[in-house]
Amino acid sequence: MDLDLFTMERYQSLYWHEVEYDLSESGVRPMSIRDLLGPVADAEAFMATSLGYPLSEGSAETRANIAQWYPGAAVENVTVANGGSEANFLTLWSLLDQGDRLAFMVPNYMQGKGLGRAFGKGVDTFSLRHSEGRWHLDLDQLREAVTKKTKAVMVCNPNNPTGYVLSEAEMDAVVAAAERVGAWIVADEIYRGAEVDADVASPTFWGRYDKVVITSGLSKAFAMPGLRVGWMVAPHKMISKIWERHDYTTLTPSMAGDQLCRFAMQPEVRENIFARTRSIIRANLPAMEGWIATHDDIFTYVRPAAGAIAYVDYNLPVRSGALVERIREQASVLLVPGEMFGLKKGKGLRFGFGYDIEHTMKGLARVDEVLAEIREEGRAAP
Ligand SMILES: Cc1ncc(COP(=O)(O)O)c(C=O)c1O
Known part of the structure; x- marks a missing residue:
């Protein structure tokens, strides 16, 4: 390869x-683990966690708590991996076959482009541009980049490196472009929750279209990169396919990651972290x-x-x-x-x-x- x-x-x-x-x-x-669990946490209970294998897809409680952050999602729409990077890897590996093209927003975290070229046939980019002190999506380029050969359209929103959050109209345009050719949308939303001015999380692509995979994790907005927890939210059939591929990479999340993620994703704790x-x-x-x-x-x-x-x-x-x-x-x-x-x-x-x-x-x-x-x-x- x-x-x-x-x-x-x-x-x-x-x-x-x-x-x-x-x-x-x-x-x-x-x-720290102490910051997360809080000053009155029962540290002994955490120390007693048995370091056996957790469920390969993440425990039901962890997945249920993650699902709550995506309106309309349920436990069967979630699977857990090691970091956002493994989530992106498993998703693109599951989606792209050799004849498939990936439409990819730039600037971006370039893992998707590298994997798009490796797993698929090639990558077509479309740009964020800025003028008059504001970023915007180049809609003409988006239309050109998404063709009948496109299997997936990948965005990073909120965006790395610009910190830009797509407007509702731009999100609609991404959905329309994907829908026109029946492509999937892969939305890496790992910075969602780290808003500069707003006190509510940026909008998610989840629920806007039936062929969406969200990739995310605890590394950025949740301030826990060393825990190595990531997840995917997708229609159940796609989650099953991704989960099967996980058997070939790291099998399961870590037990500590699964347990601490379950705790962190309780709605009140999650909002405190944000x-x-x-x-x-x-x-x-x-x-x-x-x-x-x-x-x-x-x-x-x-x-x-x-x-x-x-x-x-x-x-x-x-x-x-x-x-x-x-x-x-x-x-x-x-x-x-x-x-x-x-x-x-x-x-x-x-x-x-x-x-x-x-x-x-x-x-x-x-x-x-x-x-x-x-x-x-x-x-x-x-
Ligand atoms: C957009 C984006 N996705 C994924 C990752 C990787 O996340 P993780 O450290 O959870 O593997 C990063 C890390 O910088 C990132 O910026």
Whole structure:
């Protein structure tokens, strides 16, 4: 099988733990097990959890609690995996055969594109664009990308890296495009619940069309990436197919993951977790935006609607991969370049701001030095 390098994950795997300032992370400061269970939790009861195999599809209670977050979904519409990444893997593996094409929104987390090329026949992209301080979906490109050969249309909503949330009209357009050719929609909604301004979760694709698979998990809005819990919500027949494929990857979630996910997905606990995530985002974003504003002669920035990530386009004579590499080497700060989100010529940078903001600002001060140097070089050039 011809498999593209998943450049962003590879880059992060190599360097996130080696730099002094890792601003490549897209989530918020993780919760501890104690934060999750609460100060009066019976820690002994948790310690007594038997580390046997959990049910392969996740326990009925865990799946029921996940289903509650998707109006109209029931236990049989849910199966649990190890992380959102395994959810995406199992879904695309289950959906795509060799003659099938995937229509894929960019910019995006590029796992879907790599898997679309590996499992299917090829990938057709359609874009998010920004103008006048607002992102929007290019509807003409969407129409062109979705053809009779398209088996699935994949979106990431809320979007990584832009933090954009599709409007209702844009969601309708994605559904209409898929419906026109009988394609599936795969909606990676792992940032849903991490809204910057709103106190309610962004809309889900679940319930808008009968051929929808939602992929999600506890890693981003739920602040528990180390638990490695992901899930899929889909019509029962598709869930059965995905579950069968799970037998070939990791068999089951972990027992700790299943149990803690059951606890986290109780509606009241879930909303408390989102309140924590949103309060971190709201506390940190002004400092991040203040810093971005000091570069408004070279940055074009659109405020995210969700997620602890800020994306800027920049106007400097250097490609994003090379710029990020220079910043890493000179300043020991790790960012993610626009190139790694499918924007080949895009001169963009993604900054994570969901962790210790004072530490983040120190990292950004180092980025200032590199940017100043590049400007100097530009002025010195003939
Ligand atoms: C859109 C998106 N989906 C999935 C993942 C992977 O999630 P997990 O860490 O739960 O495997 C990420 C991680 O960055 C992501 O941004």
